Amino acid sequence: MEKIKKFFLPRPIILSSGKIVQPKLSPMVYILPILGIAIYYSAQLTRFKFSTLINRGSQFFVIVGRMIPPNPAYFERAWMPLLITILMSVFGTIIGSAFSLPAAYVSSENMVKNKYAKLAFRAIFSILRTIPLLILAIIFRNIFGLGAFAGTMAVGVFTFTIMTKMFYELIDTADMGPFEAIESSGASRVQAFWSGIMPQLWGQYIALILYNFEMNIRNAAILGYVGAGGIGILLNERLAWRAYADVGIILIALMVTVYLIESLSRHIRKRLL
Amino acid sequence: MTTRKLTVQEQLAKWPSHMVLKVGAVAGLIILLALSYYYIPYPGLTDTGIRIARNILFSIFNPSLDLLLDFSTKNGVVYLLFETAAIAFLGTLIGTLVSIPLAFLSSRNIMPNWFTNLGIALITIIRTFPTVVYGLMFIRVAGPGPFTGVLTLAIASIGMVSKLFIETIEDLDPGIIEALDASGCNTIQKIQYGIIPQLLGNFTSTAIYRFEINVKYATILGMVGAGGIGAPLIFAISAYRWKDVGALLIGLIIFVLVIELISSKIRKKLATGE
Numbered sequence: 001m002e003k004i005k006k007f008f009l010p011r012p013i014i015l016s017s018g019k020i021v022q023p024k025l026s027p028m029v030y031i032l033p034i035l036g037i038a039i040y041y042s043a044q045l046t047r048f049k050f051s052t053l054i055n056r057g058s059q060f061f062v063i064v065g066r067m068i069p070p071n072p073a074y075f076e077r078a079w080m081p082l083l084i085t086i087l088m089s090v091f092g093t094i095i096g097s098a099f100s101l102p103a104a105y106v107s108s109e110n111m112v113k114n115k116y117a118k119l120a121f122r123a124i125f126s127i128l129r130t131i132p133l134l135i136l137a138i139i140f141r142n143i144f145g146l147g148a149f150a151g152t153m154a155v156g157v158f159t160f161t162i163m164t165k166m167f168y169e170l171i172d173t174a175d176m177g178p179f180e181a182i183e184s185s186g187a188s189r190v191q192a193f194w195s196g197i198m199p200q201l202w203g204q205y206i207a208l209i210l211y212n213f214e215m216n217i218r219n220a221a222i223l224g225y226v227g228a229g230g231i232g233i234l235l236n237e238r239l240a241w242r243a244y245a246d247v248g249i250i251l252i253a254l255m256v257t258v259y260l261i262e263s264l265s266r267h268i269r270k271r272l273l
Numbered sequence: 274m275t276t277r278k279l280t281v282q283e284q285l286a287k288w289p290s291h292m293v294l295k296v297g298a299v300a301g302l303i304i305l306l307a308l309s310y311y312y313i314p315y316p317g318l319t320d321t322g323i324r325i326a327r328n329i330l331f332s333i334f335n336p337s338l339d340l341l342l343d344f345s346t347k348n349g350v351v352y353l354l355f356e357t358a359a360i361a362f363l364g365t366l367i368g369t370l371v372s373i374p375l376a377f378l379s380s381r382n383i384m385p386n387w388f389t390n391l392g393i394a395l396i397t398i399i400r401t402f403p404t405v406v407y408g409l410m411f412i413r414v415a416g417p418g419p420f421t422g423v424l425t426l427a428i429a430s431i432g433m434v435s436k437l438f439i440e441t442i443e444d445l446d447p448g449i450i451e452a453l454d455a456s457g458c459n460t461i462q463k464i465q466y467g468i469i470p471q472l473l474g475n476f477t478s479t480a481i482y483r484f485e486i487n488v489k490y491a492t493i494l495g496m497v498g499a500g501g502i503g504a505p506l507i508f509a510i511s512a513y514r515w516k517d518v519g520a521l522l523i524g525l526i527i528f529v530l531v532i533e534l535i536s537s538k539i540r541k542k543l544a545t546g547e
Contacts, residue, residue, distance in 0.1 A: 039366065042359035046419035046500065053424075059414045084312050091309040094302075130529035131522075134493040135503075138510055139329055143322040148313040222405040226496065226507075229313070232405075239409045247406075255401040 063244060070248030078234055078250050082257065084148050085230035088223070089216035092155025097209045099156075100163035107164065108171035110179075111193060122168075129161040133219050137228040148229030155220055159212050166208050167201075174200050203272040210265040217261055221254055328515045336519030348505070350524035357501040357528070360419050360494070361487035364426025369480045372431050376438030382445065393439075400432025404490055408497040419500030426487045426494070434483050441475040478543045485536045492525060 010023040042048070105111050107121040137154035144150045178196035183189065198205075224232025231250060238246040279287070343349025378384055379392025408425040415421045450467040458466065495503025502525055509517040 038362060042363045045356055045359040046363055046423050048363060048420055048423060052415050052420065056414050060410060063410050063413060083308075087305070087309045087312050090305050091313060094306070126530065127526055130489075130526045130533075132489050132493045132503075134496060135506060135525075138507055142329075142510060143326045144318070145316050145322070147316055149316050152309075152313050218401070218403060222403045225405055232403075235403075235406060236409070239406070251402060251406070254403075255398070258401050259397075 066244035067248030067251070069245065070252055071243075071245035072249055074238075074246040074249050075253060078231065078246075078253055081224070081229075081231040081234055082250075082253055085220050085224075085232075086217065086257065086261075088148055088152045088230055089155055089213060089220045092152045092220070093159050093209060093213045093216050095152075095156040096159025097163050097205075097212065099160050100167055101205075103160065103164040104167035104171055105190075105193060108168040110172060110174070110176060111189065111197075125161055125164050128157070129165065133158045134222070134226060137223045138226050141226055141228050146227040146229075151220060151223040151228030151230055154223065154228060155216050158219070159216060163208060163212060167205065170201055170204055170208075171197060207269045207272050210269055214258075214262050214265050217258055325513075328513070329510070329518060332515040332519035333522055334519070335516060336523050337516035338520070340517055341520040341524060350502070350520055353502040353505060353521075354524055354528045356419055357491045357503075358488065358532075360422040360499075360501055361426060361484055361491040363423045364491070365430055365480060365484040365487050367423070367427035368430025368483070369434055369476075371427065372435035372438055373476075375431065376435040376442055379435065380439050380442040382443055382447075396432055396435050399428065400436070402429075404429040404494070405497055408494050408499050412498060417498035421497075422491055422494045422499035422501055425499055426490060429490065430483050430487060433486075434479055437479045438476060441472055441479070445471055474543045478540045481536050481539055481543075485532055488529060488532050492529075 005025075008029045009025055013021045013023065015021060103121070103125065107118055107125060109118065112118045112121075133154055136157055137151055140150040140153045140157075144153065174197050178200075179192045180196075182192040182196045187195070220230055220232075221235070222232045224230040224234065225236045227233065231254065235247065235250055238244075238250065340348070341350050344351050346352065375392060375396065379389045379396065381389050384392075404425060407428050408421065411421045411424045411428075415424060445468065449471065450463055453463045453467045491501045492503045492506075495501040495505070496507055498504065502521060506518065506521045506525070509521060
């Protein structure tokens with residue numbers, strides 16, 4: 001055992017004073033074997049094959065190649081679902097963020113005095129947060145039926161869970177001075193929160209909403225795949241038909257939309273913070 | 274120019290009001306909400322819908338224990354979760370390995386500006402495509418199965434991971450490398466002692482963060498036939514097998530929570546050293 005340990009230890013360094021310093025064992029000694037085992041079993045489990053990648057990998061670029069040149073005529077059919085996708089994310093983001101404000105209040109450390117209540121709220125929101133957007137979309141599709149409303153609800157709940165976490169972390173670190181001053185002058189805790197804490201956080205809150213909105217546009221684009229409205233349904237249909245030129249124009253339209261919204265949102269966020 | 278102190282009212286009145294901006298923002302919001310109201314009609318809740326909602330909610334408290342505690346067959350929750358984790362792990366690994374050279378080639382302190390702009394444009398394009406679209410494209414390459422999931426997550430990771438890598442590389446402290454240079458180190462020693470220690474922590478942290486995201490994506494890729502726990506969950510919901518839905522949802526929730534916990538622990542350690 002001693003011998004094995006010595007084998008992995010780096011060579012001791014002899015200082016000019018004659019003192020011998022033994023550098024510490026590198027953590028790589030156990031990280032690398034663990035990684036190796038994980039890679040081996042993951043490759044087994046996923047049936048990873050380099051031969052497929054080498055033989056058929058070029059197929060991916062063949063598909064990309066067929067998207068060029070895109071078919072601009074198809075835009076006439078695509079712009080309406082694209083608009084609905086945008087509206088789904090707008091509406092979902094607004095609803096989700098609105099509800100996240102009280103939810104963040106009840107799960108923040110410095111607003112709620114009861115420790116167990118706070119932990120219970122946080123646990124519920126953490127569990128909700130683990131459910132992926134597409135699963136939410138499928139659940140809401142089964143409840144409300146096919147269409148954009150189910151997708152909007154999914155985006156709303158998804159935004160709600162993420163915004164709640166991000167915002168209670170902000171409340172936790174807010175300056176409590178104004179809050180205490182207002183509370184000591186006779187205001188209730190909610191009133192003190194509204195006029196003592198929120199003015200510090202409005203900018204960051206709106207920045208978070210914009211950030212979530214950016215993400216939602218990209219996420220909402222795929223919701224149509226499960227019948228929850230928007231551009232995804234066309235993407236799925238055109239890919240299934242192998243009408244790659246149509247897919248190309250949809251993707252370009254999506255890319256331009258995402259780019260414009262991201263630029264606008266980044267501009268506003270820079271002004272806010 | 275007065276020299277006396279202003280009263281509170283006067284000070285408030287001097288603040289810019291941003292009236293135009295506020296009115297514009299509110300008007301824009303109202304237009305968007307009106308459009309949403311028009312284009313996203315509320316379909317109403319039917320009795321079936323209410324029943325489904327109730328069943329899904331109760332399914333979590335009434336899972337099929339056979340499925341949840343099935344450790345041996347390929348249909349059990351445990352195997353599906355392992356498969357999901359394996360897809361996310363390999364996808365993250367490949368995506369990260371591809372991102373490293375891409376990020377170095379797109380960093381402004383390493384390559385000339387015209388070249389980095391090309392790299393950044395490429396990364397932006399990769400990032401815009403929705404993950405599921407990559408999934409649908411790779412199905413044509415590798416056929417249905419978890420391997421497709423790996424390839425999809427690999428390419429979907431490149432966008433975010435290389436973007437964060439570039440930020441880390443551009444933050445490199447050149448002083449350390451200059452100091453090593455001055456003490457007579459050769460190029461390999463400079464990379465070993467000057468560059469790798471500066472990058473490794475941040476790179477690992479980014480990769481682990483992306484793994485956390487990929488685990489969530491791996492659960493939905495099942496929908497396009499790319500393996501993982503997603504497909505059985507969707508089938509169970511569509512077929513109204515509520516007990517199975519409960520088992521799969523519980524498995525998924527615990528799995529994601531555990532991964533989030535481990536990931537945040539490791540990343541905290543990497544960031545603070547303890």
